[in-house]
Amino acid sequence: MTVQMREARVHRLPMSAPNDTSAIANLIASGEIDPGSIVAILGKSEGNGCVNDFTRGYAVQSLELLLSSYLDTARIHNICMVMSGGTEGALSPHWILFEAMSAMKANPARFPEGALALGTHVTDDFAPEEIGRLAQVEAVAAGVHAAMAQAGIARVEDVHFVQIKCPLLTAERIRAAGGASQVATTDTLRSMGLSRGASALGVALALGEISKAELSNAAIGADLSLFSTRASCSAGVELMGCEILIMGMSSQWSGPLAIGHAVMGDALDVDPVRGVLRSFGLGENGQLDPAGRARITALLVKAEASKSGHVRGARHTMLDDSDISSTRHARGFVAGALGGLIGHSELFVSGGAEHQGPDGGGPCAIICDRT
Missing domain, CATH: 3.30.1330.170 (Cyanuric acid hydrolase/Barbiturase, RU A)
Incomplete structure (x- = not known):
């Protein structure tokens, strides 16, 4: 049949x-x-x-x-x-x-656990005063549920990664909202972090990683004990809503592709990523060989500079550089760590991990061909 x-x-x-x-x-x-x-x-x-x-x-x-x-x-x-x-x-x-x-x-029993499943949702545009606030959190949570339904993913534990593009504030958008008293921040660079954070908390809420009672406007960007282990959010000037891509596993999908995820505890924590590779039968202790490397279709990860100013007890200067944003340093650093593990440089490393994994770390997902 x-x-x-x-x-x-x-x-x-x-x-x-x-x-x-x-x-x-x-x-x-x-x-x-x-x-x-x-x-x-x-x-x-x-x-x-x-x-x-x-x-x-x-x-x-x-x-x-x-x-x-x-x-x-x-x-x-x-x-x-x-x-x-x-x-x-x-x-x-x-x-x-x-x-x-x-x-x-x-x-369909060839891979009993199913295969990579995809679901998408595009939210309505936000008003500038909603960016980085609870309205954005709630809209993203609803969008995640809609994308799960589209993908045929019934259980939140079968969601492995949620990639989101979210908006930011510009001087013009702040002016249109009525000025500083109406928006979450007048610092346009900080607005990127608040938007990423609100989006990530929306994912965490949708996946049951946090409760609605824990959320408030004041918590966004401040209470970093609240985070998602599967959210990756990137802010940009080119849109005013959120575009949401759900990646998970479902028995309603077939094919050779599968996805797994892990959480890096800090910028050097490659062992959880290695664990995902082992789950796909890629058990090398060093860098993947060419055959193993060819099976990795995509690696997606969040990167950020730890707020403590240290990585494993050693001081870093990413937060003190007035010329180059810390997100740029973090992307390059984590890309080097994971590139050495995977063996190529086409890695989707996204900077700024507010509410996306623990401080200084971040979620990582790998899509692998099982054949």
């Missing part, structure tokens, strides 16, 4: 510049990517990852221009386009494209 299921496909593709969609275009032309099946595209672009990083919007505009030849505007709007700026160190700019395909599977 055949079972009608869905199958996730994931493509990691190079990017020579934020407007370089040629690798995607080539796979569409060859038939390897069906534009109608695309549900999300992540991008690591080479900007500064701060408020004025327009490489993110440039990348989204370039993707929309490419896809407009195949899809109508409404369909393009429903594709989650999560652009994360900052490729410090040897991080390589790249795309990660997700497809959800219809699939017929004669033997």
Whole structure:
């Protein structure tokens, strides 16, 4: 008896510049990517990852221009386009494209635990005064539940990673809201952290990692004992709502791809990541060999500079650099640690981990081909 299921496909593709969609275009032309099946595209672009990083919007505009030849505007709007700026160190700019395909599977017991499942949701736009506040938390929590339902994931423990793109405040948006008294902060760089934090707390609330009673506007960005172990949130100027991509495991999905997650306790804590690799049968103690490396479709991780100013008792200066944001230092540092483990530099390392894992650490997810 055949079972009608869905199958996730994931493509990691190079990017020579934020407007370089040629690798995607080539796979569409060859038939390897069906534009109608695309549900999300992540991008690591080479900007500064701060408020004025327009490489993110440039990348989204370039993707929309490419896809407009195949899809109508409404369909393009429903594709989650999560652009994360900052490729410090040897991080390589790249795309990660997700497809959800219809699939017929004669033997659903081949992988009894199911396969990689994808769900998406795009929230309504926020008013500037809602960014970084409870309204954003609650909207994201509802969006996570909607994306889980779309993915056919019934249990919160089967959600392994939630990738979110969220908005930030600009001087113009603050003015439009009525000034400083109306918004969570007038510091536009800090607004990125508050927005990331509110989004992460929305994930934590939806997945039962925290309770609603623990939440308040004052707790956002302040009570860092509240966090999600599966949220990855990136803020940008190019949108006013949140785009949510759920990645988990479901028996309603087939195919060779699976996802696992871990939490890094600090920027050097690669052992939990190694544990995920072992769960996929990649048990090398050192760097993955070429065959093992080829099975890793994507690695996604959060990075931040610890608020204590130390990593394992040794002082760091990431928080004291007035020229370069600490998020940029953290991305480069964690990318180096994990790049040495995986063996390549196309890693989706996102900076700023407010309420995303413990201080100085962050959630990490690996998508692996089990064949």
